[in-house]
Amino acid sequence: MIEKILLASLTLFAISVAIALFRIIKGPSMPDRAVALDMIGVNLISMIAIISIVLKTKAFLEAILILGILAFISTIAISKYIERGTIIEHKSDD
Amino acid sequence: MKINDVILRTISRFVVFIILTFGVYLFLSGHNTPGGGFIGGLVLASAIVLLYLSTDIETVKKSLPLDFKYVAATGVLLATSTGFGSIIFGVPFMSQTFAYFDLPIFGETELTTVTIFEAGVALTVVGVLVTIILSISEDGG
Amino acid sequence: MNNLIVLPLIIPIMVGVVLVFLRPYVKLQRVISLITMIGIAGISIFILNRVQTHGIIRLDFGGWEPPFGILFVADSFAMLLVLTASIVTAICLIHAFSSIGEKHEKMYFYPFVLFLVAGVNGSFLTGDLFNLFVCFEVMLLASYVLITSGGTKPQLRESIKYVVINVLASWFFLVALAFLYGTVGTLNMAHISERVAEVGQGPLLTTISILFLLVFSLKAGLLLFFWLPGSYSVPPTAVAALFGALLTKVGIYALFRTFTLIFYHEPLISQTLIGIMAGITLIAGCMGAIAFKDIRLIVSYNVLIAIGFIMIGLAIGTETSIAGSIYYVVHDMIAKAMLFLLAGTMIYLTGKSKIDEMSGLIRNYPLFGWMFFLVTCSLAGIPPLSGFVGKILVGQGAIESGSYVLLALAFISSIVVLYSLLRIFLNTIFGETIISLEDEKPMKLGMIIPIVLFGIATVSLGLGAEFISVYVTDAAHTLSNPSVYIDAVMGGNK
Amino acid sequence: MFSINLVILIPFIVAALIPFSYRRFKKVHLGWIVLIVPVVLFVLLARLIPSLASGKTYVHTYEWIPSLDFNFTTYLDGLSMIFALLITGVGSLVILYSIFYLSSKESLQHFYCYLLLFMGAMLGVVFSDNLMVLYVFWELTSVSSFLLIAFWNHRKASRQGAQKAMLITVSGGIAMLVGFIMLHTMTGSFSIREIIASVSEFSDHDLFIPAMILILLGAFTKSAQFPFHIWLPDAMEAPTPVSAYLHSATMVKAGIYLVARFTPVFGADEVWFWVVSMVGMITLFWGSFNAVKQTDLKALLAFSTISQLGLIMSLLGLGSIALQFGYSADSVLYTQATFAALFHLINHSTFKGALFMVVGILDHELGTRDVRRLGGLMTLMPFTFTIALIGSLSMAGLPPFNGFLSKEMFFAATVHIMEVDIFSLPSLGLIFPVVAWIASIFTFVYCMIIIFKAFLGKPQQEKLDKPIHEAPIGMLISPMILVALVVGIFFFPNLLGQYILQPAMSSIYPTFGDAADLTPKISAWHGIKPELLMTIAVIIVGAILFKFLKLWKPIYGLFSSRFTFNVLYFNFLASSVSKSNLVTNRYMNGLLRHYLLYIFIFFIVTVGGYLLYFKAFSFDISTNASFRVYEVCLVAIMAVAALSMLFAKSRITATLLNGVLGYSIAIFFVIFRAPDLALTQLVVESVTTVLFLLAFSHLPDWKKEKLSKGTKLINGIISVAVGLVVVIVGLSVVDFNLYDPISSYFEDAYELAGGANIVNAILGDFRGFDTMLEVVVLFIAGLGVYSMIKLRVKKEDENIEDQ
């Protein structure tokens, strides 16, 4: 039972990843895509958590945190790129 | 156009701290759980990258006055010299040893030469990643 | 004691890293890197002799017995190549001192060369297929950097092609490795050989062997040489010489190793296919060598001819022909490096690169001119220079096994080599001088000395072929009897 | 007792010393120093003549590469003695002559260095018993001849002549080498003596005929036999002493030597007989025929040399028939052809050497060799004329000169051969005397041209740059010695026959018992025989033809100048260059896409082709692990993400899609129980994305690719095929389950390496070496990126290397 529900939610998450992918492909604007990628990252976090339960292992909990961190970093990078064209500045603007 | 990054800077200061801690944790725990030199190094490096992202090169240089090429070189040297150490001891190259010690605070702890090796790996990864990213972003603008 | 055989790899790496710290001290970097290479040559000679007395030496890293750990295996073939590579590098370094320019030297030129050597030596020595991949990558990345070092337009243009094709080759290597691991479940080359022999090299394993053939041919420039002429003609002279001498040889080594040690059961592939490929390479190389007027291109296509020739030795596959190929590899490393140095120096002296734009250099630089003549003869296999012993043995093997087409191709190719190089020689070295004494650029001592050293090497390798014949014979014996290698690796601890 | 090896080495040693010491001899002409070498060698060798005549031979071995059976073995017998005497004897005379011919302003150190190099190499060729060593010296003669021809390398003609000579002779040498290797394969020996001793064991071997043909190729190219003769006229660009020495007296005779040396090996074969004698005959005719039309005296002599070499060659061919019959009283008759060959070899060296030197004198003193500008020199240059006259008449085969004797013997041999009733000679044998006779007529004609056009008639001072005057005495000494020999041999031929030719005959016919039987008595008069009649007819017809030369000379115009072998040679070279350029530029067109296509096609054809042809594929889904719906979803997501990368309109989209791929792979790593991988993949993917973004700020956005439909289709087909091949092989590999992987060993990681994370234990310990190198790879990449960005060429720094 538990496993079935878990698999169902995994499938649901997979579907939302698929939908987000659709948004990445379709666009239309760059921020749209970035938003969708961010969302994929977040959904993957949930998936890893669920798979950990299914596999009954704690080995992947680090991956969750890492994915959180990295989704954040890439989002920042992408948004800066969209906004300014460069992602790391030489000097502070202030 | 001036860009105000107050939110980003505030939050990233905090987040960088988390990531750094986590990176060190990953590095240390690698021998028994997922992690190790590579991943630790990568995570540490991404913390530094986040610093760059949220502020700028000058600021980071002030607070972190390191030449990352030398960091990487030190790492490689460390990694290779653990191997080289075995030559001195007359055992096959890259022989690693490990032993368990009862340390006062940490309890029973495993100490192994692999850790030194992994430290070298981590340093290299950090050094190289930051070097690459810095070189590109310093270039031209 | 066995730890000795890791030194040709680890010393250049460590010294290279140390040199990174010594960045501002160019003179010190020069001295250290040269001493390192000479030291490695010395070590190689020692190991080579030890292999003769003690048999194949192996080193299990970390003490993990094969097939579980990684190991280095030093047999005569590998050590001969390591030795030659070290000597060639040392001499090329001397040339680099005066030709490469301080700007490059400060940009870690010497560390990169040392890393390149480390990768090359590692590839020769390793007994583990995945480790071979990693060593390849060490070598390749260093070569990527070296080929772009300088950052001129043609360098960038050609290096993109070079890098993309090599990256593709690397990934194909991984695909092949994955398939091999999927079938035989091991990475140690001797162990793979055992398992392949045990199950018999069926169609599937042969398919995988073709994949390896593809990968190593890309590296060796056997048939799939498209990256080679362009990328060898752009880097600075000393680098081009190193490339011409070392890079393709690693691929050739890998082909020899895999197709004599592991996949030797299917002559359709290991002989027919390689033979066809070698033949086409020879023809293409010959056509390229006479097609162009740019010295660097002529020289680069000459590399192809040598590759074809060496691979014919493998395609024939008798012990004699393999011995011939080994002689020829050693000869080619020396002579090709010399040829590249000469071509580069010629361009440096005249400022031109087309053969019809220069003339009469022998009047300005007599020693230089004669060295060019020497290398022409040497590469054309004119005795008693180094090329001819290998040529004869390959021919002998071809006749013994009745491969007359390959025989004809191989021997005709040396006429084409002669023609292509004579064309350079007669146009540029001989003829009316065009450089007046005032305009004459002085020949730097650092440029002519390495060339002369190579010249001495090619003469003495020809006259003194007896000195290396014992090693070559042993190497060929090991290659044609896989069990020798396998016993040395799998047969208990040493 | 000195060893013959030393004889070979002395010239090399002296040659090697010259570049270092020539500055000391500023006051003396370098030639005087060098002259010592051949003179000493000649004397040393000459002292051995008596012992050789008594049937002794000398063998000496130094080990060179014993493991390959390449040993420096010298073998002095009658045959090699003839050549060695020619080399050192003519060598001495030529050097003496050159002292006066070449002024000290020329780079004499080079000249004499090459000449000594050549002399040593030539001695090496004739003395070597080991085939490989013989080959070494053989190629060295080509090389030194190249250098000598190109001595005046600022002349384009010299360079081209040198290149042609080198290419042709080296090619022949390589063919010969293959022949030698085949001999070794058949006999297991590189020693000529051993091979000769074991002839009967391998004469029916499959390689016997190929080896023979290849070795003959070597001999023919070296001896300028038809159709390889084209290099010799061009080689006349060399200084005249060189032409006299290499290109008439010695080097070109190396081919003769080789044929003579191998007669005991191959001579009994019909192929050998026909090839050698017919090639010789054709060369004889073609050379003499072409000589007539030459206006340059040196070119005339070159063609005459070709013709004479053909004569000697054909004689050797005719003589080989004796081996067919074995040793008997009848067969001895046929050996006389060989005897005549050796005899004429010596005679030719004497008169041709003298003639070359005469031409050199004319060239040197008058500044031209063109017969059209010469004439009437007889009175003004009496000594030169005398030499020329004797040389020419001897060449034409008139008494009382040595040429008459050997020419007669030649005619006799051609007549004898008609009587043989094997090899369909009764019907074809007539060719030999007829061709010989016609060729002799032409020979007579061009000899007359030398005498009449250059020396008789009216002096044409106005056509010459320098006043006509007799040559200095120094230049005349050498040719005078030679013509003295020409006359001397005519009167005392049997001295030569007994002491020099007889030992040589026994080396060519080792199985023929007593060598004395093989040595006919040479006499100028032996009754009215066919040969004498032929000679008389030659003189009469030749005189008539010479008289009416102007009338029939237009015949030469009939031969189109577009189809000479020379033109063929040049066209072949030029077209191979241009064709190669065309072809190579076509496929090596600098387009990365094409290179990659070739590689992919190779992959598909070989891997895929083999797989399908040998039906190596097999797969079975039942052994697969199960799969879940969400996994299928993920697979679909990845597939879609990957495919839509192809259609992405902007690079960011593509990069993001690549990121999606990376992240999804990380999920698969999770599903497939690889935590470390998942972690690494996640971080690396993100960092890669950041890198892409960083690089994008320096790169333009991509434009829509302008690819034609066809290109896209090809790309598509190739891509699908590559994917398919990987899939099929992959499935078959999964199905191949014979071995367990070695990794179960690593499951003891905790005990073995103290790590509970197996992957990490492998990375840090079991395969720590990989990790170490991988760190190095990373380091190189980092450092490389840094240096690539920092190291730039300023615009003005770009030099030629960057074009």
Next chain:
Amino acid sequence: METLIIMLIGILVAVATYLILSRNIIRIILGTAVFSHAVHLLILTMGDLKKGNVPLLKEADAPYADALPQALILTAIVISFAVTAFILVLAYRTYQDVGTDDLDELRGARDE
């Protein structure tokens, strides 16, 4: 599962091949990146999938998944990262100096 993954690998390889055959340098680089993904998956698939537990001795019990391919992939990932970084920089340096990112325009001077 293996079949499914290998199909996926096939698709990835095909896509990568198509990208590599492009004229634009970024597409080529992306192609190599996709290729490397495919290769990593392939190596993993070659050790059997889903057989056994996470290869952490303290976390799970035997049998364990094949750890060797995992270690190999880890190495391969890092190497492919290094290569990608390098080639990216090479691409943009080329663009800076030569002024094009189109491989067709990078043919180079021809020698006739």
Next chain:
Amino acid sequence: MSISQMIEFVAVVVIFLGSVMSVISAFGIIRLPDVYTRSHAATKSSTVAVLLSLSGAFIYFWVSEDFISVRLILGILFVFLTAPVSGHLLTRAAYRSKVKLTENSSDDALKEVLFPEDK
């Protein structure tokens, strides 16, 4: 069914809820008209989805294996901390790169502040 099993079940249900949440937000991403609204859907709802699923996992591990995972807590915290920031950055980037608002937005107050020249 024991208590722990009950709690496990609850945890799983929470996870399931999270997944439903996620799908809903995914629909938002498709259906909503412009990037700003879509970003709203993505960040807000998926944060909830992650929260739910991670908490579910946390509870599950706590109950079934008696294991309190610091990493999970950290993960939850982290997502909470960063998701708004990334959402903020993205929309700001969108706005500054002049991605158009949907047709039916009534007011754009920032426009005059940031892009006075566009007026």
